[in-house]
Amino acid sequence: MTANRSAVPATPPELTPRQQTILGLVVKMYINTATPISSKALLEANDLGVSSATIRNEMAVLEELGYLTHPHTSAGRVPTDKGYRYFVERLIGDVELPQAEQNMIRHQFHQAKLEMSQWMQLAAAILARSVRSAALVTAPKVEQPRLRHLELISTQSQLVLLVVVFQGGTVRQRYLTLHEPMDQAALSQVAAKFNALGHDLDAASLRAKISDPTDFEKAVLDLLMELTSSGSEVPINEVYRDGLTEVLQEPEFNKRDEASALVNAFEQPTFLNDVVTSPVGTVQVVIGGEGRWRELSSCSMVIARYGVEGFATGALGVLGPTRMPYGRAIGTVRYVADLMSDLVSDLYVD
Amino acid sequence: MTANRSAVPATPPELTPRQQTILGLVVKMYINTATPISSKALLEANDLGVSSATIRNEMAVLEELGYLTHPHTSAGRVPTDKGYRYFVERLIGDVELPQAEQNMIRHQFHQAKLEMSQWMQLAAAILARSVRSAALVTAPKVEQPRLRHLELISTQSQLVLLVVVFQGGTVRQRYLTLHEPMDQAALSQVAAKFNALGHDLDAASLRAKISDPTDFEKAVLDLLMELTSSGSEVPINEVYRDGLTEVLQEPEFNKRDEASALVNAFEQPTFLNDVVTSPVGTVQVVIGGEGRWRELSSCSMVIARYGVEGFATGALGVLGPTRMPYGRAIGTVRYVADLMSDLVSDLYVD
DNA sequence: GGTTAGCAGTCATATACGTAGAGTGCTAAT
């Protein structure tokens, strides 16, 4: 009991088994009821073999150590962020989703039409419903996308639309302004040349293969590089959402500021990707904004990357009150992320 | 003054000029202050040359006729939906946006990068900021899209991705399951055939041109038809939004139910298109949900179609409290819709 | 020493009540 099970820096001081039990129960009950947990209530719901006075004493200790708080003198206890953190890292037992639920989710995935955007939308819907939180899914971003086909389309004079289809079916498009007019035939010729040379190559390799490019070809190559460079913005609409309405019903979002902060984060296109730092395969739990996202002090996130590391990854997760069912959330996020990873490797790797 | 200026059926009974003035002032003041307007307050803010008692009498008449209400006995007057409607249809004067503002908006449009999705996002942002409401923009839907290029990409065995680029640069993609395996070469051959025959045609014309198609070719043609049929769903993510957070600050959304209803409508992908009925060129004002959208009883919408009628149209508009600056809203929506229409005809018609 | 019963103390919540102020509706005078 004294050995640390995790390698987290600044390990919290060890709690006695009974303190752990009490902390765990307070967290679980508070997550369910959304009301502060009194010593009496805790006693009535669980048989601990001790009196409420003892529980009070232990709660006082847990408060001293920073795991619990008091809204006011005559109220029950509420977990602090530190309390949730301890719960998530030490007390949560099995976060594996029950088999039945896994089956249900897998079944939905296999029923769906086979399109990435629909899958992402489905993933968001499943996360939202299963965790009762707001869910976010961003499209997988291919690291060095290989070209499948490109098309140059003349629209107005001097204005050309470049459409690129990448391996795996991702499509990107961008307009290009010409210095001097070119007709469609000339454009098609360039496109044909690029298609012949560039098939299955990434943008850099294609550029290397084109000796002595014309100004226009250079411009197209630049645009291709820009589209596939790692700094390039993911298209703004490539984030799929669900469950905002439901999570706004939670009591913590009665206060308008809290609700606004949540909506803000939820709507901001880059938010999820800004927050995710964990590699594919692990689930990241952000509790109470963790100092970095001030507004989200009463929100938690359970998020993960999915896909194939170093090749194509996206992010997904849920956003809800700190009073979140962490067990379910972690289990579901992990399971859905795994499913999505399978999809990515099926569709993008060939 | 007795002649009807509009051809609306069931014309409301004519109000005296003074009643019109008072109704107009109450609406305007309430829109600004969000508090019920008392006879005294109205008198102090505007010189009407009569006493508060007279105004009270007139207000009582307007209430009798259904244009105003009372939250309670000793409160000022608030416009009813009917009052807003009268205001919008008869009392709003010039809804043309001031030249300076037009310039500002036009300027922003010409500064932007030339991509439809970015333009739509920009339109949403402009609407949201200018009207201080939530703004929605849906992508233009081309009626009978002509093919530009299609690509068949083998992903897994039996699973083929169809990517179609239409005239104007719209891209659609869909997966297709094969009955028997085909290799990429065979797929490319079919694609080449379709590209040669189908360039600049719509799906139906292409189908007519292909005599004696193989089973696979039939399947691709079917999919093309489905993608371009009028019943086909617009991709779920093709709606651009902005301004939700801001509009949620409005006092009417203090009540959670109101806020939820708004968020719901705002998030539902098909909402805007479900509501818009007006043709391109006119602005539609929906006040208080108008019976059909029960939840939105305290919301109004100012919306319009844009694009080229019968060819490619989308919808845009704002969603806010019934206490909405209708003049600004109508002016801005009209102006932005016109700009977007110009874009559509520039980009899609050639 | 850990545990517990019991009790004083604290605070939120609910209720009742009184007052101030805002605003209307009505009436009688102009």
Next chain:
DNA sequence: ATTAGCACTCTACGTATATGACTGCTAACC
């Protein structure tokens, strides 16, 4: 037709009071 004036109504707000939910502490207990 308009208006001054006043009675009436209702909300908002502050205060007082009671209630009940908890805690924290102390002293007794095992």
